[in-house]
Amino acid sequence: MNIKEVKRALIGEPFPTSHEIHERLDKVRALAIFASDPISSNAYATEAIMSVLIVLGSGALAMTLPLAMGVAALVLLVVFSYIQTILHYPDGGGAYTVAKDNLGTYPALLAGAALLTDYILTVSVSVSAGVRAVTSAVPEVFEYRVWIALLAIAFITWVNLRGVRESGTVFAFPTYAFVGGVLLVIGFGLVRYFGLFGAPPLPHMEETVAPQESLAGFAYIWLLLRAFAGGCTALTGIEAISNGVQAFKPPESRNAAITMVAMGTIAMSLFVGITFLATHMALIPEEAESILSQMTRNVTQGGFLYFWVQFFTAMILFLAANTGYQDFPRLSSFLARDGFLPRWMQNRGDRLVFSSGIVVLAAISSLIVVVFRADEIAMLPLYALGVMLSFTLSQAGMSNLMRKVGTLKPGENMHTGITRIHYESGWRWKRAVNIIGAITTGVVFIILTATKFAEGAWIIALAIPIMVYTFYRVHKHYDKVANALTTEHFEEQNLGEVADIALVPIADVHRGTLLALQYAKRISSDVRAISVSTTPAMHQRIEARWARFPRLTDGVELVIIDYDYRDILEPLVNYIEHVNSTEFPCQLVTIVVPEFVSSNMFGQFLHNQTANMLRTRLKYMPDVIVIDVPYHIAADEKPSNDVTQRYLVL
């Protein structure tokens, strides 16, 4: 079974390009697919706030609910703002597209870099949180969590490399099962909280945690800001719908906007509900069991519903990770298309997916999982930073777009480069919302960076500028290439002239070199065999062997260079340079290299790598063309028993 067959078995038969499917989703399935990321944030967002407040002791956890309300308000603002984007960019308007259309190249690259970091962390965080849902229910496997997480990433990678062709139905179930399960838990919790139907009151945790710190004034506010920043992870993934408007059934924009509102409502109901019950029961963040698991266990007393919620928490989190596999390869293919990433990142693989993007994403997110020991709470300081920056840029871009809308007269329309805009009556207040959104998310971005800097946000603060610089360097390189290859102002006679010379470096005279000589004689009337001799014996031997083949060597000059060192590459290259510069300046000189090809790796390894090194050196010489004349050793060639019969190959 060779590599190709292994690939076929794993990935499946290649799809023809024309088989591409453009599936359209109804709102119910679209919600499930696009909302898994923001809805699944509920598995850790409340905990992210509580784990900061706990340093002030159990008492401070009462601040969790007000902070969660603040996060919920932010979510609604962003949702409203993105509805504008959906309506104006019906072909898909991620932050990169909107920033490129309205703010220019550098803001767009900034948004692109920010989103790429965000997508990577979506995978790492969601998978780790999913594994924690598993280990909360089955504590025995806690010590294997890194391996389980890596296995999950490998599985998701495999599914995505095969290409996901199943209808949205398969994906819809876990999302609704999770939402339904958590809503039931919240419902039961509220019934018990209000003492309805004679239900037993909710348990209140007795154990309290003493304050580790006592803070006042600015330090207290700083801590609240840090807790708020933690909760902002609930905002990740909100932008997904704006990228995928074309996946909706018509009317696309309208359906996408309605789905967006539904998504925001559901996500925020769960977030506030979970936070309310968790703080009321005075739950304490623990490493081994998540807050959501503790809450569900206490409300349901660990019955069937508990395992239902835990199971679908894990499922929806793995689905959320899967959205990273949709977003990252797509955005990197956009960047590659625009010349900011290596162009091969826009090539689709055998199964019509962006294979290289998928592999890069899997590698980086696995690395993060290993470094952070699959602890998603520790990763959160890196998360949400990218998404906030992209929100800010996207809304700043939308505000610019709205200004342009304002310049149109009723009935007028214009094309911005990416989308077509029409006059809108309410452009002023829409623009105001965008500006408020941009400022708010911008401030939250600064809070996030400042409060989480030492905990890991510095990694992202460092990575984003480096990525933008890389985009710039890549783009500059492609420009250089385009310039060099351009056929503008190009005269057909301007190409280099080919000199009538063929130089054949040889180490010995054998079938391989004789074949190369024969080829050289066919393409040139001035053929010279060049041999570097390091001992007098070698000199004599090559002359003697040369004389044995009068027909093939007829008309060919034999140049033997005597050399008192062992590295024969130097004199060969020097001779070639000398011939080029003195006899054929500014012309293309042809080098015919007899190459010895063995059918197995073992054979390749045994031979002096001189031919390879020579080829590499010649490749960088400006006026040299290399011809490889391979001489094949068949695998079934019978070995002779004559040990003394040896030939030198380059």
Next chain:
Amino acid sequence: MNIKEVKRALIGEPFPTSHEIHERLDKVRALAIFASDPISSNAYATEAIMSVLIVLGSGALAMTLPLAMGVAALVLLVVFSYIQTILHYPDGGGAYTVAKDNLGTYPALLAGAALLTDYILTVSVSVSAGVRAVTSAVPEVFEYRVWIALLAIAFITWVNLRGVRESGTVFAFPTYAFVGGVLLVIGFGLVRYFGLFGAPPLPHMEETVAPQESLAGFAYIWLLLRAFAGGCTALTGIEAISNGVQAFKPPESRNAAITMVAMGTIAMSLFVGITFLATHMALIPEEAESILSQMTRNVTQGGFLYFWVQFFTAMILFLAANTGYQDFPRLSSFLARDGFLPRWMQNRGDRLVFSSGIVVLAAISSLIVVVFRADEIAMLPLYALGVMLSFTLSQAGMSNLMRKVGTLKPGENMHTGITRIHYESGWRWKRAVNIIGAITTGVVFIILTATKFAEGAWIIALAIPIMVYTFYRVHKHYDKVANALTTEHFEEQNLGEVADIALVPIADVHRGTLLALQYAKRISSDVRAISVSTTPAMHQRIEARWARFPRLTDGVELVIIDYDYRDILEPLVNYIEHVNSTEFPCQLVTIVVPEFVSSNMFGQFLHNQTANMLRTRLKYMPDVIVIDVPYHIAADEKPSNDVTQRYLVL
């Protein structure tokens, strides 16, 4: 500073081949150089016996001296046997040479493999023991011993890559300083032992170790055999002189033989002396401090002489490691010369040393140091195995040689292939000694393998056959190559015919591909450009651009292959195979590949690696010749600002 300059700074300017120095050594310096390995064994050989016996408690250490005497007797037998070898192989007679000359190829390969393992362990063991001499005196650095050992290996490697051109004097001092120092300590020890000159009696260690085991009968004998096997490490390096007879001043053989006797005498005096005093003082093996260090400390009460001995113990051990750097590269160059190792192992580097052998040795011995945490006592079970096997084979070979000597009449002589032998009157008893030597060392080899198998000897027992098999495979491959390249029974007209066709795979029409087309037109009258189009837009684009260059494309057929998958390598290769098999069967078909060359690595990475993959595929096709027409992007090319102007390159 590029790689070449770094190499120059580290290794120095290259030496011309003709500068080779054949320094001749007098006996005093030769002894120092060749004897460092066997003499330095005294740093650990006694301890190797004691560390086995200690499981029976302190009382059992009394058996150390009798066992050491047995080892000393074995040394004298081997020394005497090797003197025969020296006299009969004045050009150098290592076990490989002797076995090849008298026993045949496979015994020679066995000897070669055994000696290579031995030389590797010489480095690992000596360096580790040298570091232990340091850490015995300076216990504070004990925890850094692995790093110190690796640093020492790196230093010795560096010295050897530069090429050791200093006279033997530099090397002579540490050896004599060590021998002198230890003899002084033994002398003082004996003075105190016999109570001469009113010296205080030797201290007797109070602490005793209780037996961990109690053995009787066969188990007791087995333990004694294991202890004896440990002591046999004292024999390593004895054969060095036989390899280096040519380094002596004339009369070479005689001087070498005298030096051999001196070496054996000195090494054994030290061994027996150290063992006598160590057992008399009832020293106990410890991990942190060697027996030699304990003994010296007790005799000298830790004065200047103690530090002298410790310092020169470390020095002579590093010198002993250095002998591995002489022997391993030389033996592997012999094996490479005879076609049993890759031929490049016989190439000498810039400084006329066998650089690849040195690097391979450094890598493997460092690995062993890391795996065994620089604990030479733990490595000893692997050591001495190879040397015993090579002794056995060498002496068996000598016994065969002596049989041949016996067939000559007085005054007659004959050439064996490697050396010339004459009639000798005493051949019978000389042969008897060789046979006894072969049997004895063979039995010791079996004892070593059996008693140390579980402790690590299995590694060597596994490595040696694998190495022999590799030698065989390498040799078979070279035979196959020689057979394929042979010009025997070769008719000059038998070489493949070159078809008048040039296929040019192109991705786009730009300066690079136009240059390739121009070159193809020069060498062939039937030129076809082949382009794989994966979308209708690509198809149209290439046709349109083709039409723009009527002069260069005149007479060239444009073949566009429409393909509904993304991997364009397949249709290209299929087309080439089709043309080859249908239009030009059994003829050489030429492929001209326009290759895009960027001046930096970054640029290479950015481009589709299709051209490289195509070249690799074509290399293994039997009737295909590849021409690379490079198109260079200069480093100072000014980038255009026209982002939309992009060209596809393969």
